[in-house]
Amino acid sequence: MTGESATRWASALDSVVVYAQGALCSRLARGGVPSDGRVRVTGLPRSLDPGSLRVRVLGAPGVRVTEARVEVDAALPGTDTTDTLRREYERLNDAYEAALGRRHRQLLVIEEVRALHPVPPPRKRDDPHRRTPADAWLELAGFVDGRLAGLHDRLVGLEDAVRDAEHALAVAADRLERGSTDAPSAHVETTVCAALTLDGAAGAEVELELEYGVPGAVWVPTYRLGHRQGADSGHLVLRASVAQRTGEDWTGVRIALATADLRRRTDLPRLRSVRIGRSQPAPAPSGWREPPAGLVGLFSGYDAAGPGPDRTPGPVAVGGPPPGAAASAPGPVPMPPPPAPQGYGGPPAPGGAPPEAFGGAMPAPPAPAGARPRGRSRSGPPAAPPAPGTAASPPPPVPAAGPPQPSGAELDYAGLALCGPDEQGDRRGRLFPGSPFDPVAAEYRRRAETVASLPLPGHAVRPRESAGSFDHRFDAAARADIPSDGDWHTVTVGEVAVGLRTEYLCVPSVEQTVYATLVLSNATGQALLAGPVDVSVDDAFLLTAALPTLAPGQVRRVGLGPAEGIRVTRRTHVHESTSGLRNNTTVLDHRVHVELVNRLPGPVTVEVRERVPVTSEPDVRIEERADWTAPDGGTGPDRHAPGTRIWRLDLPAGATAALDGGYDIRIPAGKALAGGNRRS
Known part of the structure; x- marks a missing residue:
């Protein structure tokens, strides 16, 4: 489908869903369905993912989309296309290069003037000594100094002009880098279109919704x-x-x-059975089937029509046809087949012959150069016997029995490309891994x-x-x-x-x-x-x-x-004593006094957090003497450390509150530290 034979519809971006990385865009296009049903919707971005294009018809149940693919067109930009930032960058770049050229020429002139110096004539051995013309030398030196002073003054101005041009060029480059990439980046405008085929009532006014994914x-x-x-x-x-x-x-x-x-996995997990007994692995699906009948004659009409205007002829042998050769009928010159990936039955055949495509049977391996032919091959007469004295090649590997086993790339159905009628040999009309790579x-x-x-x-x-x-x-x-x-x-x-x-x-x-x-x-x-x-x-x-x-x-x-309007003060006091029948228990009495002052114009709620020691020793006891409460156990950032205690109080404006608390730590004599108990 060419651009001239299809009706062009303009589209407008309607909605965008931005994911964690990437976006899903939706465009709307409206128009009348032509008689042939072929439509090209323009306005798509150059960075879209071709495999993400989805098209549906809105509000027309009798019309459906039977084909949708992405095509790229290149044309000269119209007169209304404005690229102000790029044009300004190119203008300033030319101005910067011109300023560099002027400065370079000025430096050359300075070097030429600086090279001026008096050169005395050569003196022979028998010639008498001459008087040095000091006045001429001084006059030349004064001329050089005056000339260099004027040239250096002009060089200073040229240096300033170069710095200004360089700064302006850097600013323009930064604006161009930060500017919108919606404008064409070259003198040739690239247009991405969605080539659609609609099936339904011709002439009906329909609205299409195009959905596609883009990175960035x-x-x-x-x-x-x-x-x-x-x-x-x-x-x-x-x-x-x-x-x-x-x-x-x-x-x-x-x-x-x-x-x-946006690029998350969508394949479902598969639960395999667990067998008891002799190992019997389940065969993996082969992904291979017999080729369809009549595939060879599918392109007979295309071949009979001769070369078309878009079919590029292949290379012609240097030197022309041999003498006496009859002129053949015009037809497409065969192109050398591109290198194909490894096929189903092993390495590719010698001589660059492509392996069998997805959906076709494996061809028999051709005989090597020095092997004796066993019969007529598929593509020509029997091979000639080897010349005397030549070494015979090793026999070809025997293909594995059963259907061909496709590789992982050939089982990637989304990455398979259908070869067109211009392909050579058995590639036409069959699927092969890989799609055309678009470097742009x-x-x-x-x-x-x-x-x-x-x-x-x-x-x-x-x-x-x-x-x-x-x-x-x-x-x-x-x-x-x-x-x-x-x-x-x-x-x-x-x-x-x-x-x-x-x-x-x-x-x-x-x-x-x-x-x-x-x-x-x-x-x-x-x-x-x-x-x-x-x-x-x-x-x-x-x-x-x-x-x-x-x-x-x-x-x-x-x-x-x-x-700053609420002040807090904390004072502590520790008293150490002993208790028990033989004074065998050390008692550490901790007292905490907290004062709060509210200087704000309104009442506030204040939460005061304190801590009480925790122990894992059963003989060490901690007895609390306060009206604080233990917080509820939280999770994550709200989780409190063990031993946390909380006071909550409402403090009126201008009021002062005092909080008193404390705890006793009772340590048996056998658990005491030598030299005294360390405490804060």
Whole structure:
């Protein structure tokens, strides 16, 4: 199907689903079905994966797609195609090279003037001494000095011009590198089309949806949190930093963000049976079948039509035909067969003959050069006997009995390519491993995948790292614009309702500072991934913190830094004594006194954490004397260390509170340390 014989439909990008790496794009195209049903949908990016193209008809049950493939066209760009950044870079590059040339010519002139010096005439042995013309020498030296001064002054200006041109060229190169890759990167515009064949009512107006995958797109979640002091709820806005270099600008598209892997495995596990007795391995499926009947005569009409305009003739023997040879009828000159992968029955046949393709029988191995023929071969008369004195080649290997066994590459059905009528010999109309390699498309995809190495924003976490074992999808509430420049762009996804309260936490035994925290509870049915959150209190920006992953129904803390309005002081006292009938038990009495002062204008809730020693010795006893409580056992970051104790109290504005606690450590005399018991 050629471009002139097919109807061209323009397409528009409608929606994009950005995965952890890569994206799935959806385009819409509308038009009337032609009589032959052949349509070419334009506008696809150069970096798309050809194997990911999917097409479906919307709103027309009687029309279906019977064929869909990706084709690439090259044409000169139109007059309306603007590539401002590239043209500016080329202009500045020419200006930079011109400045370098002017400076180089000026340096050559300086070297020529500097080389001017007086040269006395040669003196013979019998000639008398001549007087030196000092005035002429001084006049020449003055001329050279004056000339060099003027040339060096001009050189300084040329050096400044070179530095300015180099700086402007570097700026233009940086803009070109960061610019959108949607514009053509060369003077020849490459257009990727979807060649479709529609089966249905001719002339009907239908709408097509084309879905394809592209590399070069990544995203990380970000948040913006706003709350009021004293309120028990807040507004958490989910945003996303998206970077893409797919080769097409996403303008006015619906954005969805997914944590799944676009290239994840889809093959199902197979459970094999366990047998008791003699080993009987189950035979693996061969993947081979008999060739279809009539395959040889399938291309008889194509061969009878003669060479077409698009069929390139093969190489002609140097020197022309031998004398007296009859002129043959015009026809396609056979091309030398390309090297084929190893076939089913062993190594490829000598002489470059390709092995049998998928779906065909294995040909008999040809006789070697020095072997005696056993009969007429498939492709010609019997081979001539070897010349006297020549060594006979070893006999060919005997092919294995049974059907051919395909290799792993030949069982990769997605990687098999159907050979066309221009192939030679038994390759026509059969499947062979490998597809045509497109180096230009590979370069586009390589450039697109460079966005995976972009440095992440502060506190940002990859979605696959924070999503865990589950995958989530977030749909943006409005359409967005994301250029293909490989830089981060922020997209607002939507607002999430979260429970929120402010609590203050201090661990005075480690640091006598009170820290403000936000206790977030996820009341939605969707997880909130880890990422940076911009916290605003009473419409005033406070700081950017790291939000941990919040599963549905989970409660986590987010630190906001020290609270200067609340002061804490801790004092301890240790008294050592003995007890027991023979004073054989050492008693270490620890007393803890904590004072809190609230200087904030409103009441606060403060959580004070202390620690009590733990022991694994049954003879050592620890007796607590305080109204603190042991925390519930948490998991992950919320897990408390053994021996943690917590005080929780509500502190009014301007109030002062005192907390007293303590514990006794009773150590038997046999467990005491020599020289005294070490203690804090």
